[in-house]
Amino acid sequence: MKFRVLIFINALAVAITVSCVNYYFKHSWYDLSIAFGVTFISSFVVFYYLIEKYVYSKIKLIYKLIHNLKLGRDLRDALGEGTSADPINDVEKEVQEWAVQKKSEIDVLRGQEKYRREFLSNISHEFKTPLFAIQGYIEAIEDDDLEDLDMTRQFLRKAAKNVDRLSQLIKELDEISKLESGEIPINFTRFKINDLIKEVFESLELKAQKHDIKLVFKQKYDDATWVNADKSKINQVLVNLIDNSFKYGKPGGTTAVSLFQLHDQVLVEITDDGNGIEEKNLPRLFERFYRTDASRSRDIGGSGLGLAIVKHIIEAHEQTISVRSTEGIGSTFSFTLEKIKPQLPFPNIPGLNS
CATH class of the missing domain: 1.10.287.130 (Signal transduction histidine kinase, dimerisation/phosphotransfer (DHp) domain)
Incomplete structure (x- = not known):
């Protein structure tokens, strides 16, 4: 409600009340009209002065303060003083929004x-x-x-x-x-992800035999899938994820790597048939030092930082990584990479370059 409308309604209410009382005692319409006019004008002036001085000006100051703090000095100067024609309603809205924002910030800080x-x-x-x-x-x-x-x-x-x-x-x-x-740069190069998976399998072959786990690539190595990424860091991602499947897999089990063609991405999945992970642990799995089973994790070694490093590498590529798991069945770690078209050799047409 506008400031002057609020004063008008209050002055009108007082004038009607005084006029009714005057008419009750004098029974004169002339006196009623005089009382109404004088009372309305005087009430409007008094209310305007009092509300302006003691209420409205303070609300306006609070509104400006909140508005300026929310916007910041640079943005405030660019937009002007940020005053409003109806700060009474605006300040209520601003305070409610600010309260929600601060509560959210407090929750984040507590976390x-x-x-x-x-x-x-x-x-x-x-x-x-x-x-x-x-x-x-x-x-x-x-x-x-x-x-x-x-x-x-x-x-x-x-x-x-x-x-x-x-x-x-x-x-x-x-x-x-x-x-x-961002101190470690991501050196993007074009390479075949199939070839990289083959190299990782060869480097982890002895370790897989030690854990009695079979490595399986569900695509053909000759069906080239080209990606644009940092080859050495994606190698680290694959090694960490496959090594993680060895630690939590079961003897005689399998670790499989699969590729899926998306619109402009390649989805890489590493799946094991180990014991799986409890659903409550999945949201925190990529946190530093987080362990789903502290005692068992200590026994099998590792710093608890492998998955955190994997997550940061994939995010540095501006891609995503996720995990899904079912207890007693196994786990699947998935991450995306930028897909590119293979570079075709320039055809050698007789007489073209002569």
């Missing part, structure tokens, strides 16, 4: 705070485990005073293994940080 606490707890645990192991081996060697050389060599090998684990953890954390900040 980030929870994630930060979990991250610090996880990373401290990841560092403490190898550090304590190294410390224990060194103390055992010192206590033995190098008398048992076989034990010393064994403990030194175990300490070196934990040092390698720490180095790998630091390397992966640094890689994630650089991927997030």
Whole structure:
């Protein structure tokens, strides 16, 4: 409702009330009209002054403050002062919108705070485990005073293994940080994804045999599918995902890679027939250090950063990655890549270049 309309209605109500009272006592239409006119004009002036000074001006100030804070100084200057003809209604709308926005921001901050606490707890645990192991081996060697050389060599090998684990953890954390900040460039090249899958299979063949898992490519290697991506980083994605299927697969199982042609993308799927993942764990599967089964994950090794790195690499390509899984049946990790048409050789037409 407009400011002057509000004052008019209030002044009219007071004038009618006073006129009715005057007519009740004097029974004169002339006196009623005089009372109505005088009361209406005086009420309008008084209400206008009082509401303008004590209510409207303060609401207008609050509206300007909220409006300016929401827009920011640069945008506010570009649009002008941002005043409104009806700030009473506008301020209510602005406050409601602002309250919803702030509640959403608070919820996000709470989620980030929870994630930060979990991250610090996880990373401290990841560092403490190898550090304590190294410390224990060194103390055992010192206590033995190098008398048992076989034990010393064994403990030194175990300490070196934990040092390698720490180095790998630091390397992966640094890689994630650089991927997030864009410090690691994505070098796009055209290559056949079929050939890359073949190379990855060959490099993981011995590891697959060790886990008694069969690697299967459901397409033909000769049916070339060209993509535009960073070949070395997509190689890392494939190795991480296939290696992950070894860790959580079952002996005698299968890990299959499939390609699906989309409109302007290629969908790559890595499917295993392992134990699967609980549905409640799927939304957080790509978080750093997140483990679906902490005790089992510690036993089979890994830093808990592999899937987080995979996610950042795919997102750096401006593509998407997802997972679907059913307990007792298996899991499928899917990611997209930009598809391109194969480069055809220029035909050699006799006499054309002569």
